[in-house]
Amino acid sequence: MPTVALLTAGHLLHFELGVAYEIFGNPPREATAGWYDVLLCGPGPVQVGPFAVEPDHGLERLVGADTVIVPACADIDVPPPAEVVEAVRAAHESGARVASLCTGAFVLGAAGLLDGRRATTHWAHAAELSARHPLAEVDPDVLYTDNGSVLTSAGKAAAVDLCLHLIHLDHGAAIANSVARRLVMPLHRPGGQAQFVATPVQARGDHALSQLLAWAQQRLDQPLTVTDLARRANTSPRHLGRQFRSVIGQTPLQWLLTQRVRRAQELLETTDESVEAVAHATGMGTATTLRRQFKRVVGVPPDSYRRSFRSSEPATSRR
Incomplete structure (x- = not known):
């Protein structure tokens, strides 16, 4: 035994x-x-x-x-x-x-x-x-x-x-x-399925990247690039990359993708927006891109996520 x-x-x-x-x-x-x-x-x-x-x-x-x-x-x-x-x-x-x-x-x-x-x-x-x-x-x-x-x-x-x-x-x-x-548990949740993490709280005001992160999170619907972030921080893309890896533990692009997906989670939970509209609101561009990136990060498609975590009364309904 x-x-x-x-x-x-x-x-x-x-x-x-x-x-x-x-x-x-x-x-x-x-x-x-x-x-x-x-x-x-x-x-x-x-x-x-x-x-x-x-x-x-x-x-x-x-x-x-x-x-x-x-x-x-x-x-x-x-x-x-x-x-x-x-x-x-x-x-x-x-x-x-x-x-x-x-x-x-x-x-x-x-x-x-x-x-x-x-x-x-x-x-x-x-x-x-x-x-x-x-x-x-x-x-x-x-x-x-x-x-x-x-x-x-x-x-x-x-x-x-x-x-x-x-x-x-x-x-x-x-x-x-x-x-x-x-x-009374699901029969199988694979290890690669994501922890359904809520949108993280903003870093403290004395954080090295705090102002830049706040600025970027207010513009997730825009096609931001590492160059855009570096220009805003008045530094080079290479130096910014080193800062992100040191402070955040991710590259700038990885961080941006994570924030876009977290914002998509929030919209799927609290609104009736279509997947296409959520894609535009989070800077993903198309529903196809959102579905691919969302499943890669979260582990399930956006529609499945919405069914599991949908609030009973959405905050908005702008289908």
């Missing part, structure tokens, strides 16, 4: 730990060929939200487990304990598949498991994860990443997606779908 070790160290978030325990600890009736032996592993009792959790095993039991699940950390500003980091590293070196849920990625990063690998976490903390672990390829948009022996997920619901993905890998689609139905 394969073992799934749930890390119960530090101040964890109870949702992610509870989700993993519920999914891996309760076999569906269809799993007649066996399920998982779930272990709670940690250095001692921990507070998980309002609950106290007493682990069944010490951290040393992570070594030898088939899968190690690292739940989310409640405070990413507090470094994970050295003994926890070492135990996760040792488990991976011993052959365990290690998966983080939400901000649990910071533990994997501290253990060096994200270096040279694609990773994600909750979009609000992705920039910090990238800054701390520059050798990782942090993708703030996807639901989860799978590098074989190292997997990471975004926040909350994406933790469920990753757990279901692991069951799919181990037991096949029919069993994974059975678990999903029990959880």
Whole structure:
């Protein structure tokens, strides 16, 4: 029987730990060929939200487990304990598949498991994860990443997606779908589907690019170029590119595309505008271009997104 070790160290978030325990600890009736032996592993009792959790095993039991699940950390500003980091590293070196849920990625990063690998976490903390672990390829948009022996997920619901993905890998689609139905979850959301991030709040006034970003966001319906942005910032396109990569973590064109897509999300959610009109309002030009870029960034077509996230009463109706 394969073992799934749930890390119960530090101040964890109870949702992610509870989700993993519920999914891996309760076999569906269809799993007649066996399920998982779930272990709670940690250095001692921990507070998980309002609950106290007493682990069944010490951290040393992570070594030898088939899968190690690292739940989310409640405070990413507090470094994970050295003994926890070492135990996760040792488990991976011993052959365990290690998966983080939400901000649990910071533990994997501290253990060096994200270096040279694609990773994600909750979009609000992705920039910090990238800054701390520059050798990782942090993708703030996807639901989860799978590098074989190292997997990471975004926040909350994406933790469920990753757990279901692991069951799919181990037991096949029919069993994974059975678990999903029990959880009243979609049968399958691929890892590449985007985190549906709201339009980001403007950077603070003392931000190096704050005024330029605000200026550009007011003109997303216009065909802005990097040259236009550089001219506005009174600098060269090359220097502006370096600034964007340093401050934003994207090139100017990547940032512009992201803002156009986020604005399109807002219009699809709150108005009755046609896809063609949304394309013009966001500087995409045509509905074909919007559909292609929107699906690439968000993971679903604009029409599907509107059906999922449509407000009950649109703010405007200008079809």
